[in-house]
Amino acid sequence: MTSTAPSKLHPLAYVLACLGLCTPLLAQAEAANEPDDLPALAAASEQASVVGVSSGGYMATQLAVAWPERFSGLGVLAAGPWSCAQGSLSLALNQCMMTRRGAPSLDELESRRQRYLGLEQVGSTEDLSQLRAYFWHGEEDDVVDPLLGDLLAEQWEQWLASPDQLRVARSENTGHGWPVRLPNDVSPGSQEWGDCGQGGGSYVLACDEDIASDMLNWLYPEHDASSGSEHSGQLVAFDQSEFAVKGLADTGYVFIPEGCEAGECPVTLALHGCQMNEASISDTFVRYSGLNAWAATHQQIVLYPQTESSMANPQGCWDWWGFAESTWQLNPQHDTRNGTQIGALMAMLDRLQAAPEKPSSERTD
Numbered sequence: 001m002t003s004t005a006p007s008k009l010h011p012l013a014y015v016l017a018c019l020g021l022c023t024p025l026l027a028q029a030e031a032a033n034e035p036d037d038l039p040a041l042a043a044a045s046e047q048a049s050v051v052g053v054s055s056g057g058y059m060a061t062q063l064a065v066a067w068p069e070r071f072s073g074l075g076v077l078a079a080g081p082w083s084c085a086q087g088s089l090s091l092a093l094n095q096c097m098m099t100r101r102g103a104p105s106l107d108e109l110e111s112r113r114q115r116y117l118g119l120e121q122v123g124s125t126e127d128l129s130q131l132r133a134y135f136w137h138g139e140e141d142d143v144v145d146p147l148l149g150d151l152l153a154e155q156w157e158q159w160l161a162s163p164d165q166l167r168v169a170r171s172e173n174t175g176h177g178w179p180v181r182l183p184n185d186v187s188p189g190s191q192e193w194g195d196c197g198q199g200g201g202s203y204v205l206a207c208d209e210d211i212a213s214d215m216l217n218w219l220y221p222e223h224d225a226s227s228g229s230e231h232s233g234q235l236v237a238f239d240q241s242e243f244a245v246k247g248l249a250d251t252g253y254v255f256i257p258e259g260c261e262a263g264e265c266p267v268t269l270a271l272h273g274c275q276m277n278e279a280s281i282s283d284t285f286v287r288y289s290g291l292n293a294w295a296a297t298h299q300q301i302v303l304y305p306q307t308e309s310s311m312a313n314p315q316g317c318w319d320w321w322g323f324a325e326s327t328w329q330l331n332p333q334h335d336t337r338n339g340t341q342i343g344a345l346m347a348m349l350d351r352l353q354a355a356p357e358k359p360s361s362e363r364t365d
Helices: 011-018 055-066 089-095 106-118 125-129 146-159 211-219 284-288 291-298 340-353
Strands: 049-053 073-077 132-138 166-171 178-180 204-206 233-239 251-257 267-271 301-304
Touching: 049 055, 049 211, 055 073, 055 267, 055 340, 073 211, 106 146, 125 146, 132 146, 132 211, 146 166, 166 211, 178 211, 204 284, 211 291, 233 291, 251 291, 267 291, 267 340, 291 301, 301 340
Parallel strands: 049 073, 049 267, 073 132, 132 166, 178 204, 267 301
Antiparallel strands: 233 251, 251 301
16 A cells, blocks of 8 residues: 655544654644633523534534534534544544545444434434534535535435425535635735635635525524624633643633623534644634624624644544543544533533623622
């Protein structure tokens, strides 16, 4: 077999192939001011959604299957079917990015879900069937084979109660990443943007395509394109260390629209892909994904958890093959309710949905 030099591999393949032998990315310099804790905002307990791209797309499906009763919508860009890697590095590389070992078996993946269901490690089939889903793939994606996006759609067609709950979108001449419509005040030639056709760079692709709005309009049909009014909001750093598990960075970000401090705004969890965390591309994804503009108009909180780079995970991917689980596990539980990163992400959602504590002066006890 002819080997490929790590420098020729896409970051998602690179992190998997390195197996801890690569030099991690340099950590971002610490900010002068330590970020505050993630605030309790009494966010709406219903109508939460989770969206993600590439490794974040795989993680988004894991969250939705593990806890479907906690979400109303799922958005996946440039990823394949749920639990595709099945805890195997080899499958992740050869069947869930490219398909050198053939396409993954949806029957096998369904047997895995049924086994988890019997152990109460994922949510019920009924709750899963009620989700609304949006899947996108670039036709020129040479990192995650577009065939895998087709299998993702086929898998969820079997799970959802009605085909009307699923939208599948494809973009011609578009590579691997998250397409955006650039703001008027930025240059399309800036190094922050990935090439639309080839992918790469920051994987935030300058395609003049507002995938974020298309996706959220589908996941929240009660908010049509003409509804809402102009609002502002704040993108705030928060201390992730209290949610610390293997693979998470010390700092995450949350976009809070004006008025959402009062409570009852829904939450969208937005999961970046490999080499798309803040340490790799600064605030390009968290600021320019297009999610914040939609969220400001429609009063939606957007949570941007962040991964860290490490010897085991040098490109800062989310755990969709089991690297963050205990080594004693014969079968990593990364794709179940017991998954360490899944637990941390759900704890962040719990915090946003919790009621803020009253000031001591207002307490009656």
